[in-house]
Amino acid sequence: MSGSSQHTAHRQGLATEVQEATGESVLKCYQCGKCTAGCPLAAEADHSPNQILRLLQLGLPELEEQALRSLSIWLCLTCETCAARCPQEVDLPRIMEYLRQESLRRGLVHPKAKDILAFHESFLDSIRKGGRLHEVGLIAGYKLRTLHLLQDVLVAPRLLKRGKLKLLPHSIPGRAAVRRLFERTAAPREERT
């Protein structure tokens, strides 16, 4: 069974899912392109920010899957330039974040996003464990996932000397609450409310 038809059986439309999860309506977008004109990554991406919204607006499973398979959602830096420029106040970075999680959940991550995904997962792992980011843990997780073991290795002694990297993590009092948040978001959608 193809990915598209599998999703058709239980889908209610990705635009609706986005709205429920983020409060953002993709239908507000009238395709003026101001977001794309200001996006620092639009030239590198396979779909411009407004095209991603267009793929969701039409409500067709195959186009929604195209959005979830795109490299663009992983290249997005969450820089907020698009949101600041949008006359309709569409919070595109928020939508992009949801699409990344959904792409991951459905196993549709673009092959070229492998390293970005490794960074994304290592970052979230570090927060999940300690309640806040531990840079050394993040770097170790990233290197193990990508096997880029020697990448930037010469910078490490200087960073350690300047106290920019702490070898041991230090956790925060709200660590358990952060962990519960992660558990909640990992649960199936119907169990999250």
Ligand code: SF4
């Ligand atoms: S700037 Fe806003 S309304 Fe214009 S295309 Fe981008 S998201 Fe749509």
Ligand code: SF4
């Ligand atoms: S938040 Fe993402 S989509 Fe928006 S301008 Fe920045 S990189 Fe582009």
